[in-house]
Amino acid sequence: MTTLAVPRSGRQLAGTGTLLRFALRRDRVMIPIWVGVNALMVLSMPNTLKNLYDTPAERADLLHQVATNASFRALIGPVFDTDLGALTAWRGGVYAGALAAVMSLIIVVRHTRDEEESGRQELVASGMVGRRASLTAALLAAAVANAVLALLVAAGLAGQGATGALALGLGLAGVGMLFSTMAAILAQLTESARLARGLTAAVLGTAFVLRAAGDSATTDGSSVLTWLSPLGWLENLRPYADERWWVLLLFAAAVAVQAAMAYELAGRRDVGMSFLPTRPGPAMGRLGTAGALAWRLQRGSVYGWSIGFFLAGVVYGGLTEGVADLVGDNENAREIFQRMGGQSGITDAFLASMVGMLGLIAALYVVGSVLRLHGEETSMRAEPVLANAVGRLRWAGGHLMIAFTGAALIMLLAGLGFAVGYGKQLGPILGACLVQLPAVWVVGGLAVLLYGVLPRAAVAAWGVAGAVLLIGWVGPALDAPQAVLDVSPFGHLPKLPGGGMEWGPVLVLLGLAVVLTAAGLAGLRRRDMTT
Amino acid sequence: MTKAITVSGLHKSFGKTHALDGLDLDVETGEVHGFLGPNGAGKSTTIRVLLGLLRADAGAAQVLGRDPWADAVEVHRRIAYVPGDVTLWRNLSGGEVIDLYGRLHDGGRAKRVRQGGGGRRAGGLDTRRRAELVERFELDPTKKGRTYSKGNRQKVALVAAFASDVDLLILDEPTSGLDPLMEEVFQRCVEEERERGRTILLSSHILSEVEELCDRVSIIRKGRTVESGSLADLRHLTRTSVTAELAGPPNGLSHLPGVHDLAVQSIGRGQGRRVRLQVDTDKLDAVLRSLSESGVRSLTSTPPTLEELFLRHYQEKAAAR
Numbered sequence: 028m029t030t031l032a033v034p035r036s037g038r039q040l041a042g043t044g045t046l047l048r049f050a051l052r053r054d055r056v057m058i059p060i061w062v063g064v065n066a067l068m069v070l071s072m073p074n075t076l077k078n079l080y081d082t083p084a085e086r087a088d089l090l091h092q093v094a095t096n097a098s099f100r101a102l103i104g105p106v107f108d109t110d111l112g113a114l115t116a117w118r119g120g121v122y123a124g125a126l127a128a129v130m131s132l133i134i135v136v137r138h139t140r141d142e143e144e145s146g147r148q149e150l151v152a153s154g155m156v157g158r159r160a161s162l163t164a165a166l167l168a169a170a171v172a173n174a175v176l177a178l179l180v181a182a183g184l185a186g187q188g189a190t191g192a193l194a195l196g197l198g199l200a201g202v203g204m205l206f207s208t209m210a211a212i213l214a215q216l217t218e219s220a221r222l223a224r225g226l227t228a229a230v231l232g233t234a235f236v237l238r239a240a241g242d243s244a245t246t247d248g249s250s251v252l253t254w255l256s257p258l259g260w261l262e263n264l265r266p267y268a269d270e271r272w273w274v275l276l277l278f279a280a281a282v283a284v285q286a287a288m289a290y291e292l293a294g295r296r297d298v299g300m301s302f303l304p305t306r307p308g309p310a311m312g313r314l315g316t317a318g319a320l321a322w323r324l325q326r327g328s329v330y331g332w333s334i335g336f337f338l339a340g341v342v343y344g345g346l347t348e349g350v351a352d353l354v355g356d357n358e359n360a361r362e363i364f365q366r367m368g369g370q371s372g373i374t375d376a377f378l379a380s381m382v383g384m385l386g387l388i389a390a391l392y393v394v395g396s397v398l399r400l401h402g403e404e405t406s407m408r409a410e411p412v413l414a415n416a417v418g419r420l421r422w423a424g425g426h427l428m429i430a431f432t433g434a435a436l437i438m439l440l441a442g443l444g445f446a447v448g449y450g451k452q453l454g455p456i457l458g459a460c461l462v463q464l465p466a467v468w469v470v471g472g473l474a475v476l477l478y479g480v481l482p483r484a485a486v487a488a489w490g491v492a493g494a495v496l497l498i499g500w501v502g503p504a505l506d507a508p509q510a511v512l513d514v515s516p517f518g519h520l521p522k523l524p525g526g527g528m529e530w531g532p533v534l535v536l537l538g539l540a541v542v543l544t545a546a547g548l549a550g551l552r553r554r555d556m557t558t
Numbered sequence: 559m560t561k562a563i564t565v566s567g568l569h570k571s572f573g574k575t576h577a578l579d580g581l582d583l584d585v586e587t588g589e590v591h592g593f594l595g596p597n598g599a600g601k602s603t604t605i606r607v608l609l610g611l612l613r614a615d616a617g618a619a620q621v622l623g624r625d626p627w628a629d630a631v632e633v634h635r636r637i638a639y640v641p642g643d644v645t646l647w648r649n650l651s652g653g654e655v656i657d658l659y660g661r662l663h664d665g666g667r668a669k670r671v672r673q674g675g676g677g678r679r680a681g682g683l684d685t686r687r688r689a690e691l692v693e694r695f696e697l698d699p700t701k702k703g704r705t706y707s708k709g710n711r712q713k714v715a716l717v718a719a720f721a722s723d724v725d726l727l728i729l730d731e732p733t734s735g736l737d738p739l740m741e742e743v744f745q746r747c748v749e750e751e752r753e754r755g756r757t758i759l760l761s762s763h764i765l766s767e768v769e770e771l772c773d774r775v776s777i778i779r780k781g782r783t784v785e786s787g788s789l790a791d792l793r794h795l796t797r798t799s800v801t802a803e804l805a806g807p808p809n810g811l812s813h814l815p816g817v818h819d820l821a822v823q824s825i826g827r828g829q830g831r832r833v834r835l836q837v838d839t840d841k842l843d844a845v846l847r848s849l850s851e852s853g854v855r856s857l858t859s860t861p862p863t864l865e866e867l868f869l870r871h872y873q874e875k876a877a878a879r
Binding site: 144218305306307308309310312313314316320323324406407408411412413414415416417419555556 | 643
């Protein structure tokens with residue numbers, strides 16, 4: 028007989044070290060990508076901004092524009108100084124903070140509620156693991172990721188001034204940790220990891236809106252609304268503009284309070300249970316077809332994307348007039364928008380580049396929706412469905428219908444939103460939104476092909492969407508060669524509104540999307556289902 | 559009698575693993591057929607080939623007279639399947655899943671297929687039967703998928719299968735999460751299905767379950783069929799282990815036919831003896847008679863495990879050579 032040390036009730040953290048190493052090992056690809064992309068975005072800013080605003084006159088002009096243009100402040104926030112460091116903190120801060128928040132919430136939910144929901148937590152908890160160990164390990168994993176991000180930013184921007192770089196790095200990590208503890212609380216409240224992620228993301232969205240509202244009202248970030256938002260704290264930390272170090276204490280206090288709440292909640296509930304109970308469902312079902320099942324499984328996500336795209340359209344549409352004025356005065360910025368949006372009036376170019384942006388994001392929707400097939404198959408939920416009188420094509424067709432028509436729906440709603448926000452040009456804007464679809468569908472078709480022919484590599488479709496996104500976002504700003512821009516299907520679309528409609532490339536892309544999808548389905552019909 | 563399932567010389571490899579290595583299987587229409595084998599023997603792989611989810615590398619398979627790969631949908635219209643590990647959608651209630659599976663049998667209210675006999679056949683659930691099964695299995699159909707235990711998820715799939723109007727039920731270790739009471743309900747359901755003339759392929763690694771229910775069994779190991787026949791045919795394979803404490807020395811046990819591995823120990827200082835032996839199950843009666851002559855104080859008997867059965871089977875084959 029071996030004697031096992033029994034954890035005393037005091038040893039609530041037993042096993043944390045092991046769990047942390049395990050979490051970091053499971054995330055060894057995900058965390059470096061999130062941190063790396065975020066840091067790269069921030070670190071590339073000084074160079075980009077130097078090209079945009081080179082002379083003191085240009086910078087003074089920018090300062091003046093930001094001070095007088097409320098919609099621009101709502102979009103990015105106020106500028107506090109004219110050196111490259113301060114401009115970097117202005118241009119990149121809020122968005123890098125939001126990225127750090129998303130990364131953190133994903134890490135924390137993945138290692139807490141996801142584990143409980145899948146039942147894996149029971150096995151872990153039955154080992155030599157304290158009651159608080161899992162939550163602690165998840166928060167520490169997020170802390171590691173945020174610390175690395177802070178280090179990279181502080182070291183990478185040191186050339187612009189080490190103090191400001193440190194402030195920005197710590198501020199980003201502060202936002203990340205604030206949302207990781209927020210996610211830790213919400214993961215205690217809900218029984219579903221998806222819901223926990225969604226609620227935390229909603230908090231992040233609210234923080235963004237509060238900051239935007241506050242910043243549009245004041246020129247120096249002093250609005251109460253801005254102070255209500257953690258993203259506003261980041262801006263009020265004022266990296267590179269007489270740092271207010273005490274703002275970091277706000278982050279520390281919020282993180283401490285939220286962590287304490289999460290621990291308190293976690294200590295009061297059973298493993299796998301939550302404070303918001305699951306409501307019972309109907310005893311008799313009405314689902315009758317594979318298509319209805321697919322819709323039932325995907326409808327929540329379609330609703331979410333629809334609302335998001337419509338609101339994004341309204342917001343960007345509303346900003347169009349003001350931003351176009353602002354950008355129109357800056358030769359370099361105008362050039363970038365025209366590279367993205369076409370050689371026409373600056374308003375049309377801005378609209379076209381924003382619509383193009385949403386098109387790129389719609390590619391993410393279509394990949395996520397197509398890969399539901401992969402999720403259903405690998406979770407073994409597809410097997411009993413296919414054992415009924417449902418052919419593979421009918422089963423896959425239901426999901427693909429939602430993926431492809433869903434993309435059309437969200438682009439249409441984005442167009443309506445634009446028209447509402449901008450107040451004119453409904454027809455041309457709708458046309459511009461719909462012309463994105465062939466490119467979106469090509470990305471979807473590639474996802475189907477990967478899923479049907481190389482199911483093990485199906486998640487590489489996310490890589491395709493990511494690459495397309497990167498080319499579309501960063502390419503024009505870096506003045507990338509046409510050969511690179513041509514890799515993305517979005518590079519071949521006519522620049523609408525403003526430019527002329529070109530049917531040639533659109534029809535070629537449509538054809539390509541059909542061929543890719545058909546090839547993927549043919550592969551699916553022939554191969555073994557994953558077991 | 560026509561065959562519900564015929565499989566011959568089935569091969570299937572996953573990379574370097576030969577999951578199926580020339581497997582044969584014949585299931586008569588109307589019988590309950592046990593499909594026995596240890597974990598990893600290839601039971602689930604065979605079933606997935608029969609469902610058209612996997613394509614065999616070589617060999618032939620027919621289900622209800624059709625090719626399960628080419629005519630998957632037509633075959634599936636007439637079969638119901640219960641996987642060994644049921645996964646449900648987190649946000650659908652058990653009742654919704656049961657009804658979904660029922661309707662999917664119909665191909666979503668699509669065309670109904672006319673069978674050779676002229677009878678109308680379609681899937682869809684018999685609602686009375688569904689309600690009765692929900693009650694018998696003590697299933698709460700309003701709970702969402704993520705809140706069911708393993709056994710309850712299994713019940714969802716079992717209710718859907720037993721309530722559908724099909725000819726063939728394919729059950730892959732269906733009782734793995736059920737408690738003994740529910741296992742009994744399951745066994746009665748299987749009996750009822752047999753009385754209705756349905757064919758059942760019941761995969762299991764528990765010999766006693768198969769003995770209870772099945773008309774014939776096929777035993778597979780490492781992707782091959784090692785034995786096939788009625789339970790009476792396979793009786794020579796089943797041996798029971800007996801341990802008894804006797805008041806006095808046993809008498810003539812070693813001369814009885816069918817007794818193997820006999821061991822006798824003294825207990826204490828008196829005449830008491832502890833006897834251990836293995837006996838061919840069909841010779842059990844004579845052994846018990848002989849034991850009771852010596853005065854039985856305690857008796858335990860255990861049916862052979864499947865692994866013991868395989869071991870013996872292989873030893874016999876080796877000895878015969």
